[in-house]
Amino acid sequence: MTNTVTEESMVTPSQPLAYTYAAGIAIVAFLVGAGIAALVASNLAMTLLTQAVITGLLATGVGFLIRQNGMVSFGHAAFYGIACYAIALAMRHGIVRAELAIVLALVVPTAIAFFLGLVIVRIPGVAFSMLTLAVGQAFYEFAMKARNVTGGEDGFSVKLPSTIFGIKTAIFQNPHTMFVVSWGVFVVIVLFLTMVATSPFGRLTAAIRENEERSRFIGYETVLPRVLVLTLSALVTAVAGVLFTLYNTFVSPDVLHWSLSGSALIMAIIGGPRLIWGPGFGAIIYFFAKDIAGDISEHWQAIIGLILIIVMVLLPTGLGGTLAGLLRRRVGYG
């Protein structure tokens, strides 16, 4: 769209240039991650980081839904867990090859989110959150009760072939190499979501989040864009589920439990859901805080709760948002 209104608009970077900057930052971020994997020898630290990045992707899905739709989900573990079980069951019963199982693990939860979204995105506020909780717990209960299919509460191990997409499976099970893989996926997804959020579609969904009624009265259908945001957020969550299964090679109903959705929400709030990378940042803080708190006391949840309260009261834009704000002031940008 042409824009010739003010001098300020003339110095605003054009969108392709902004994408180039973002791509540059993404490359640097990836190299930093690869550097960390090369420099940190501790398996424990790398395991923590790998878990944090994978769960950070789940939190990124939750955060994207908050950012673009203003909707809080308590049921995103369903999309994560369905992806886990899709691979695990396909491998257990030898239904399809691992590569196709991964594709299914991405498609099935995304499709469920789309069709579910056609109904639930129309429901506002807390009712939406409660519906996602109910749907998520329904999948959890099914996994618990259908012992013949899912192994019930005990779960089961996932047998993977020696290579997937030509990549040795061992790479996915070593915390150092898996960190690089997960971090690379995280960086690409954050870049992609940034492009979506700054595209005309992203600006439209932000407008619908701000004022749905006005959006309708300037001529937009408002349900489908919100459904697509939910779908995209479920896809990101499903990617996290795939990475988790490749890394962990074990699934149990815990991957569908509401407490996982709750943890992802806490990570998103700590990191700052208004930033695409905020929830991932929050996940890293959450995992390390949990580890340190676990050493101090068995009641580590209380310490995490305290951190959450402090962030919500003192830093409403989250730690990531506060950092970004400080950085902007420092370099005089924004």
Add this chain to the structure above:
Amino acid sequence: MAENYAIEGIDLTRSFSGFFALNGVSIAVPRGEIRGLIGPNGAGKSTLIDVLSGRAARWSGRVKMFGEDISAMSAQQRRRSGVARSFQRTNIFPDLTVLDQLEIAARAAEIPNVDEIMSELTLTALAHKRATDTSYGDQRRLDLALALIGRPKVLLLDEPAAGLSIKESLDLAHNLRDLAARWGVTVLLVEHDMEVVFSICDRITVLHLGNILAEGTPAEIREIPEVVTAYLGSTV
């Protein structure tokens, strides 16, 4: 000829728990006219705007635009067909910049840029400000700009001058009058500020308890004793 009426409401009825907000109201606004809609609180003015714009649910009757029945159309479809509206309370996107929200509206209206509307409503200097950081008067103009973008055929305005000072109200009114004339927009205006209504409207319809009490030019309306007694008093 029905096609000469830009917007028509035929036998419109809407009730809430037995109370008739609209009781078989019929109204027809000819192309290019600015029609004022006045009446005391609870007369059914906003309900009429809601029914005509597609916001209201559960009503009966028919709504036509230039003779075409648009009763079954959703609010979005009516907007795309050329029926735009503003709201009693400022209804903008508070966290977006003025430019961002106008561009989003422009994309829906399929117009290439927002320079014209920003210039017409003196919003150009505010382009990069978040709407919430602008004054109330600016927000009302932005609200009007969101409704006017894409040059709608029919503009339904629900108290556009509410909360503005006398000078701001009159400036907005004359700005509106000028734009409507140049762009050929038909306007149905709900407004409590009688100075605004009587200074820019070609004709006025008076609603009372869901029924039309009177209709005529401003001069004719001033002469109707029931209207003066029930609503105008000594204000005009």
